[in-house]
Amino acid sequence: MAKPPKPKRITIHDVAKDAEVSFSAVSKVLRNAYGVSDSLREKVTASIKKLGYTPSFSARGISGGRTFVIGVVFPDMRNPFFADILAGISSALERTTYQMVQGIVQHSTEGALVESMLGMHLDGLIIVGSVSTADKLSVLAAKIPLVAIGHHLADVTAFDTVNNDDFESGRLSVQHLVEQGYRKIGMLSLDTRNGSVIDQREAGYIAAMKAAGLTRYVDVVRVPQNLRQIQVAAGHMLEGNGKKEAVFCWTDYVALEVLSVAARARASVPDELGVVGHDNTLYCDLDQNALTSLDQSGEQLGQQATRLLVERIEGRQRAEHFLVHPRLVARGSTARISLIR
């Protein structure tokens, strides 16, 4: 157990000595501050590379400068759709000097997670699918540059948002189902309101039903994220006087459960029941599912959010709100008329 000889960290001073300049000159090069001659910059850059220097995150944090690390907060890890968002953020970050750490909401509340990330002096935060109110997020945004993904708040001025056009998602779903000959179309929605993503989908669904002259069939069933309750609700859609011809589900996993309940009940999909999911996750493509779903391009959401966040960190004050257009990917679960396979 001989103690290692303590691998002395390479600091800004070492670089300065090697480059034969003052250590504050090095700091300036690092921060891309102005007032640095090209020759100075070259010398310093060469020494940094030569010595393999990396700035200390902690030192930067404590002295009030940027840490060049941003945080990304996810509501959970189970929806593979979030991996797409992460991929988008990650690829957008590659072109910058920023790095990222992730936080995933588990037992603890979103607030506690965010609080602990605030303590780390990150330069900015991307929050995905937040359940906080706009007011709470605005308070947060006063402390740290913030971009929310999946939180429709066009009138918010304290932070940026990036969203799928969820109204359009609802509309496209109904339109497609109607084209396929379904009429009694229900929606399996979520009972927790979070920044109106779900509201928008519901609104789009309702508007499209009305436009199609199907107002009398409008039925939004709101269920919590609980397996048992999803199954019960799905069961109700298969029989009794609430029986549907098709169901639009707020997320793929719920749609897969509907398929499961239908399989158990020996109800044939798509003939007896059409099913549409949301997010176009990788399970949709499996033949046993062949689930029609809405693709909201997580990658694009992530990329745009990153772009906006970096702009904000670097000074932009005015809020921007970016909207991504969803695309319906038709598969067997709604192929009642056409020959889609």
Add this chain to the structure above:
Amino acid sequence: MAKPPKPKRITIHDVAKDAEVSFSAVSKVLRNAYGVSDSLREKVTASIKKLGYTPSFSARGISGGRTFVIGVVFPDMRNPFFADILAGISSALERTTYQMVQGIVQHSTEGALVESMLGMHLDGLIIVGSVSTADKLSVLAAKIPLVAIGHHLADVTAFDTVNNDDFESGRLSVQHLVEQGYRKIGMLSLDTRNGSVIDQREAGYIAAMKAAGLTRYVDVVRVPQNLRQIQVAAGHMLEGNGKKEAVFCWTDYVALEVLSVAARARASVPDELGVVGHDNTLYCDLDQNALTSLDQSGEQLGQQATRLLVERIEGRQRAEHFLVHPRLVARGSTARISLIR
């Protein structure tokens, strides 16, 4: 755009003033250092609560003390099994003063991610499904307390490991399939070796095949994590002279692809083909899959890893290696004989 009046941070000095003690006394209470009287501790604790003080992560990092933050590195975000591990870590952490940040390997290499986390002065690292060699991990372990999940290295002394008994996984799969009357049992494995998790599963499969007198049917097909290639390999198992009666897949997602290919080929599961997955992810339970799978209790893996890491941070030097026992969860995909539904 009036600048906010800069919300001065509450520091250890403020606490000291409020509690009427020296500021180093506060530091000691914070670090649970010895040489603190009960009355001192009480006064300080009261002031901390009263002022809502939280220690600065950066200041702790820079002054060489603990930051009380650990890092968790995941190879990707798509396998829902990782969420179970995270839940285990998270729940174990609740009983401690440590927090965590996550890093998920995306475009960047595992090495780059770990490097950037090292720069953050974290107190320890849990690395899940690492693709690094034992040597590289040992080098890393010299810099930071380390626990590896999913990296079988019983003779490693520089860090701890927590693993599922993957040999047993392979054995249980074969044993179950044989009981169900399958004989020509193939294995769909992964072509990238990472710390022998897959090796162990293969070894268990082979050993059990031999023990069952099925040596002549042993067939391990190694495929990369690429959809197209998985499908092709699955196709080969359904027809031709390599035709199998059952397939043991190294992970659920591959097994779901096998079910998909079988569905497309109108091969009936479980009669014509038995399928076993691994990880018992939430999709196994869906009726359209009804996938028999091995449960390696991600939650337990996460909890044990956390326990070991905290022990290590707090001084343990001797390596420990913890093994979790897998459990086969039988479902319809292998229900050829029995009445399992």
Add this chain to the structure above:
DNA sequence: CTGAAAGCGCTTACAG
């Protein structure tokens, strides 16, 4: 354009 000084909020020895 370049450099020396002060300070960020802690921890770690070291004195009392």
Add this chain to the structure above:
DNA sequence: CTGAAAGCGCTTACAG
């Protein structure tokens, strides 16, 4: 058991 001093590696004004 308690306290004053030095220092961690940077950034931010401020002088030259």
